[in-house]
Amino acid sequence: MLFSSLTFLFFFLPMTIIVYYTETRRIIRNMFLLFASVLFYAWGDIRYLPILFSTVFISYIGAIFIERSNHKQSTAAVFILLDLSMLFYFKYAGFFLENIGLLFHREWSLKLVLPLGISFYTFQALSYLIDVCRGGVKAQHNFFNLSLYICFFPQLIAGPIVKYHDIADQIDDRKETTDAFYYGFRRFIIGLAKKVLIANASGEIADKIFALPIAEFDAPIAWLGAMAYTFQIYYDFSGYSDMAIGLGALFGFRIPENFNYPYISKSISEFWRRWHISLGTWFKEYLFYPVSVSLMNSRAYRLIKKHFGKKTAGVFLSIVALTIVWGATGLWHGAAWTFIVWGLYNGFFILFELLTGWGKTKKSKLLSAIQHLYAVFVFVISFVIFRSESCNHALHYIQNMFGLIKEHTVYLKLPYYLNHYNILIFTLAFLFSFPIFKDILNVKNKYYQTIINIFIMIAFSLSVFELTANTFNPFIYFRF
Amino acid sequence: MDRKEILKKITEIIRDVFDDDKIDISEETVAADVEGWDSLTHITLIGTIEDEFNIKFAMKDVVNMKNVGEMIDLIIKQTD
Structure with missing residues (x-):
C-alpha cells in the first residue's frame, strides 16, 4: 500500500x-x-x-x-x-x-x-x-x-x-503525547505534499526526457531532465521519509531523521551526511568501521606504514575502504552496473575531497559559492547515472548535456516542457531545498502558526485533489 | 596516568592527526566540534590512540564513543 x-x-x-x-x-x-x-x-x-x-x-x-x-x-x-x-x-x-x-x-x-x-x-x-x-x-x-x-x-x-x-x-x-501527535500529523502532510505536488510533477518531466532517444533532444533539454530528476528523487524520498517519521510520531515513536537539506552541501562528503542519512550511517557503523579496523590490523597496512609513513598508509586505507563501502552502497540500490558505477563515482569524489582537503569551511564567500556549485554539479551528474537504463545510456546522456552529440532532430523544444505549472513547481522545488522553511515552520507565535496550518491544510487538499485526478504516482525507492 | 595526563596526550594526538595546533580539547568535546572529524579521520585517530596507549577498542566503542571523556574512560579501563 x-x-x-x-x-x-x-x-x-x-x-x-x-x-x-x-x-x-x-x-x-x-x-x-x-x-x-x-x-x-x-x-x-x-x-x-x-x-x-x-x-x-x-x-x-x-x-x-x-x-x-x-x-x-x-x-x-x-x-x-x-x-x-x-x-x-x-x-x-x-x-x-x-x-x-x-x-x-x-x-x-x-x-x-x-x-x-x-x-x-x-x-x-x-x-x-x-x-x-x-x-x-x-x-x-x-x-x-x-x-x-x-x-x-x-x-x-x-x-x-x-x-x-x-x-x-x-x-x-x-510516550504518545498530543504534542508528538500534532507534530506527526503536520510532518506527514508536509511529506505527502512534497511527494504528490512536487516529486510527481518533476517526475513526469524527467520520465519524458529520459525516455527520449539521445538524438531527439539537445543540451538544454538534457539539463532540464537532469534537474527535474534531481528534484524528483529528493522530494520523492525525503517526502516519504517525512511521512514515515510523522507516522512514527503518531504512535509515539521517534524515528531518526533521514534528510537534512542535502542540496545546500558544499562537498560530496557533506552531501552524504545530509542525504539518506540512515543508510549512510548504517554503512558507516556496520561496514566502514569493521573494514577499516581490519585493514589497520592487516600486514599490508603495517608494511606501508613502516616503509612509506603514516600518511601514505592512511591514503591506502581510505582507497580500499571507500571502494568497498561505495561499491556496496551502489549495489544496495540495485543489481545493475549503473548503480555500481554511481556508488564508485560518489566514492571517487569523497576520496578526492579527502586528499585535497576540499570543502573545509572557508571564510571567503566566493570560494564557498564555487564549492557549492561543484557539489551541485557532481550530484546532478550522479543522478543521471542513477536514473539511466544502462551505463551506455548514461554516457550518451551526459555527452548530450555538454553538447558533445552533434546530430540532432529535436521535435519538442524546451518551452514544450516548461509550461507555467512546471515553472511554478521548479521554483517551489528550488526554494524548499533551503532550510529556511524549517525555521518558519517552527516559529513560536500562535498567530503565525495558525496561518501556517491553513497553508498545510491547503497543501493537503491539493494533494488529495491531485491524487484523485492524476494516476502518475510512483515511488522511486520502492524498487530497492 | 590520570585523566588530566591522558587528556593532554589525546590533545597532542588530535592536533597531530588533524594537523592543527590550535585545536582545544576537553572531556566534553564531540566529533562535531572539530572541523574535519569524520569517519575517515575517526579511524586514523582510533588507530593512533590504540598504538600510543597500547590498547584495543571494541567495535561497539569505536562506533558509539560519545565524546573525549568517554574515550578517556575506555583508555583508563584498559590501562589499569
Whole structure:
C-alpha cells in the first residue's frame, strides 16, 4: 500500500489510529501495530509475506543464539549470511547469473520479482544481529517486539533504516503525547505534499526526457531532465521519509531523521551526511568501521606504514575502504552496473575531497559559492547515472548535456516542457531545498502558526485533489 | 596516568592527526566540534590512540564513543 494512496489516507490510517488509541496497555498496542503492519505489507502482494517472516524468524532465533554462544562472531556470521542469502537470491542472483553467462558467451537469466522493501528490512534485521553480537544491546526475547521492530509499517518498505540500538528502548517504553501527535500529523502532510505536488510533477518531466532517444533532444533539454530528476528523487524520498517519521510520531515513536537539506552541501562528503542519512550511517557503523579496523590490523597496512609513513598508509586505507563501502552502497540500490558505477563515482569524489582537503569551511564567500556549485554539479551528474537504463545510456546522456552529440532532430523544444505549472513547481522545488522553511515552520507565535496550518491544510487538499485526478504516482525507492 | 595526563596526550594526538595546533580539547568535546572529524579521520585517530596507549577498542566503542571523556574512560579501563 502506498502512503500517498486514498486507501491509506482515508481508510487504513484513520482506522489504525482510532483502534490503537482505544487501548491503553503497551503490549496490546504493540501487538495491534504489528497486526496493522502485516496487513499493510500483505495488501500489495501477499506472496512475499513468508520472506518477511523468515527474516524476522532468523533474526529472532539468531540473536538468542548469539547471546548464548561462546563464539559470538561466528554464530552471528551464520545468521547474517542467512538473512543476506534471501536478499542475494531475490535481488542479485539474476544479475550475477547474467554477467557470469556473458563471460562464457551464454545467455543465462533468472527473472524474479523483488519482494517489497527487502533491502530495507534486511538491513534492519542485520543491524539487530550485529548490535547484539557487539554487545551494545540485549537480544529481544519477546518475538512480537522484535517483529514490530522489523515490520513497523511506517519504515518497513522504504526506510528510514532504523538501527536497533536507536529504537530498542522505545518499543517497550515510549510516550504518545498530543504534542508528538500534532507534530506527526503536520510532518506527514508536509511529506505527502512534497511527494504528490512536487516529486510527481518533476517526475513526469524527467520520465519524458529520459525516455527520449539521445538524438531527439539537445543540451538544454538534457539539463532540464537532469534537474527535474534531481528534484524528483529528493522530494520523492525525503517526502516519504517525512511521512514515515510523522507516522512514527503518531504512535509515539521517534524515528531518526533521514534528510537534512542535502542540496545546500558544499562537498560530496557533506552531501552524504545530509542525504539518506540512515543508510549512510548504517554503512558507516556496520561496514566502514569493521573494514577499516581490519585493514589497520592487516600486514599490508603495517608494511606501508613502516616503509612509506603514516600518511601514505592512511591514503591506502581510505582507497580500499571507500571502494568497498561505495561499491556496496551502489549495489544496495540495485543489481545493475549503473548503480555500481554511481556508488564508485560518489566514492571517487569523497576520496578526492579527502586528499585535497576540499570543502573545509572557508571564510571567503566566493570560494564557498564555487564549492557549492561543484557539489551541485557532481550530484546532478550522479543522478543521471542513477536514473539511466544502462551505463551506455548514461554516457550518451551526459555527452548530450555538454553538447558533445552533434546530430540532432529535436521535435519538442524546451518551452514544450516548461509550461507555467512546471515553472511554478521548479521554483517551489528550488526554494524548499533551503532550510529556511524549517525555521518558519517552527516559529513560536500562535498567530503565525495558525496561518501556517491553513497553508498545510491547503497543501493537503491539493494533494488529495491531485491524487484523485492524476494516476502518475510512483515511488522511486520502492524498487530497492 | 590520570585523566588530566591522558587528556593532554589525546590533545597532542588530535592536533597531530588533524594537523592543527590550535585545536582545544576537553572531556566534553564531540566529533562535531572539530572541523574535519569524520569517519575517515575517526579511524586514523582510533588507530593512533590504540598504538600510543597500547590498547584495543571494541567495535561497539569505536562506533558509539560519545565524546573525549568517554574515550578517556575506555583508555583508563584498559590501562589499569
